[in-house]
Amino acid sequence: MTISQDFPPHIAWQADGAQHTLPWHSEAGNAPPKRVQEADDQIPADTAYKLACEGTGLLWRGDFQNARQLLQALGRRIDRARERAEAKKKGADKGTAEQPAQAFHHHRQMQAQRARILGMLLIPLDAGFSIPLRRAPDVRDACAEAYGPQLGKQPFAVSLRELQGLIGAHEWRKKGVEINALGARIHPYYGVFSPVRGEYVDLVAQAPLPSAELAFDIGVGSGVLSAMLARRGVRKVVATDMDERALACARENLQGLGLLAQVELRKADLFPEGRAPLIVCNPPWLPARPSSPIEYAVYDPDSRMLLSFLNGLAEHLAPGGEGWLIMSDFAEHLGLRAPTMLAEAIAAAGLEVAGRIDTKPRHGKAADRDDPLHAARSKETTSLWRLKARA
The missing domain is CATH 3.40.50.150 (Vaccinia Virus protein VP39)
Structure with a gap:
């Protein structure tokens, strides 16, 4: 289950005894996950968190709104892990104040780690920017604004986190x-x-x-x-x-x-x-x-x-x-x-x-x-x- 070296980049995974591939897109320029497996509403949040931390992308096949809830659950687990790590660090560094530059770089490191883990939850998009999942919103206008019409000529995969950013930006643009x-x-x-x-x-x-x-x-x-x-x-x-x-x-x-x-x-x-x-x-x-x-x-x-x-x-x-x-x-x-x-x-x-x-x-x-x-x-x-x- 390795990524294709073709351009544009692809994700690849095994399902139903067959090998599957799908083009990958990231506005942030992030590489596709090297390991991908399908996931749906049955996956426990703790299992999803463990896989995401290990760098395994989860291509969602379940209900779209449940994917959003899973993303929130992953965020809570990241926050709890960060709080435990910071409490441990404070205990070890007791009496030593963190310098502003250290705080800034630590903050950015935590943001990057959070983005990497949350970016492992993947959503498929069909040609024309429609989402082939239950209870999925209509994101065609938001995707067309951000990606341009050319990208919508074929199916591809994107992180749910990025997709939510597109939806939010679309609302900001309208408002x-x-x-x-x-x-x-x-x-x-x-x-x-x-x-x-x-x-x-x-x-x-x-x-x-x-x-x-x-x-x-x-x-x-x-x-x-x-x-x-x-x-x-x-x-x-x-x-x-x-x-x-x-x-x-x-x-x-x-x-x-x-x-x-x-x-x-x-x-x-x-x-x-x-x-x-x-x-x-x-x-x-x-x-x-x-x-x-x-x-x-x-x-x-x-x-x-x-x-x-x-x-x-x-x-x-x-x-x-x-x-x-x-x-x-x-x-x-x-x-x-x-x-x-x-x-x-x-x-x-x-x-x-x-x-x-x-x-x-x-x-x-x-x-x-x-x-x-x-x-x-x-x-x-x-x-x-x-x-x-x-x-």
């Missing part, structure tokens, strides 16, 4: 995220960073505009900052991104807000050609390695995007122009970035700080004392740095 500073909703696509932390949008709404002629929005994402600049009266915004999904998401949002005529969307790595009196960038805030493509909106390995933006800013600013860098100091409080690193990088790029606007986060985790990263989150500040080329 949208209320952006108070815009007085409107932004509708994020699956895999595009959702502007649920509205404080950074508020900073762009408040900062004094150096010019209303032209602005560059670097890394447009959902289009929320381009929309904010256009609403503030900037006559032309050139917005860039390397992700086709983000560009499509931004286009749809700007069209819905009646602002697309003011915004030109371009596929580009950071800066478009030319200079602008205002250049805005909200790079990923944490200098860590993403574990999947979707995490590139959160994690910036070795601060590559941040440093590339700073090092290229001066040559793309019009005389007297400003670059607005939106950053959180969460990484500093986690011990992932030296407190002086950003100031030193700004100076090394030939820039100076013309001003800074700060705000405190308002999201739920900032006040959640049970969050493993609460010590760092409680001190976090989000800032808009107004940067100019040094004379």
Whole structure:
């Protein structure tokens, strides 16, 4: 029962005395399980948990709603195992406080382990994105939005955890995220960073505009900052991104807000050609390695995007122009970035700080004392740095 080496990747398993295969898909780029067996409503949760921990994928053949319940049961067993491990670790390390960076890496390790185990519960999808299971929901629209129509031309398998993420993203896309500073909703696509932390949008709404002629929005994402600049009266915004999904998401949002005529969307790595009196960038805030493509909106390995933006800013600013860098100091409080690193990088790029606007986060985790990263989150500040080329 090994996976096929063909492309696209396949899962393979034995059932009814025969060998079966099915194409595998993972938006996160995860490899298919090397061992797979069929499972249904009769499998005990403890047995499923043991198999998943050992790396055996469970291709579900039972009731879909029972699969959802099993996934929840697996989650509870993971949590109990983690609590036992942490209690044992605290006992062994009594009197030794865990450093913020250690807490962060431990938290990510636990998240990855949880995702790996939960990702072992697999769901088959028929051509056209229908689920051939009892009491299965209609996920055709959600899958078509995330996967595109090409993938739906043949059956394939996907993890139930990923499928639930698609369903949730589909609902978010329909409902949208209320952006108070815009007085409107932004509708994020699956895999595009959702502007649920509205404080950074508020900073762009408040900062004094150096010019209303032209602005560059670097890394447009959902289009929320381009929309904010256009609403503030900037006559032309050139917005860039390397992700086709983000560009499509931004286009749809700007069209819905009646602002697309003011915004030109371009596929580009950071800066478009030319200079602008205002250049805005909200790079990923944490200098860590993403574990999947979707995490590139959160994690910036070795601060590559941040440093590339700073090092290229001066040559793309019009005389007297400003670059607005939106950053959180969460990484500093986690011990992932030296407190002086950003100031030193700004100076090394030939820039100076013309001003800074700060705000405190308002999201739920900032006040959640049970969050493993609460010590760092409680001190976090989000800032808009107004940067100019040094004379």
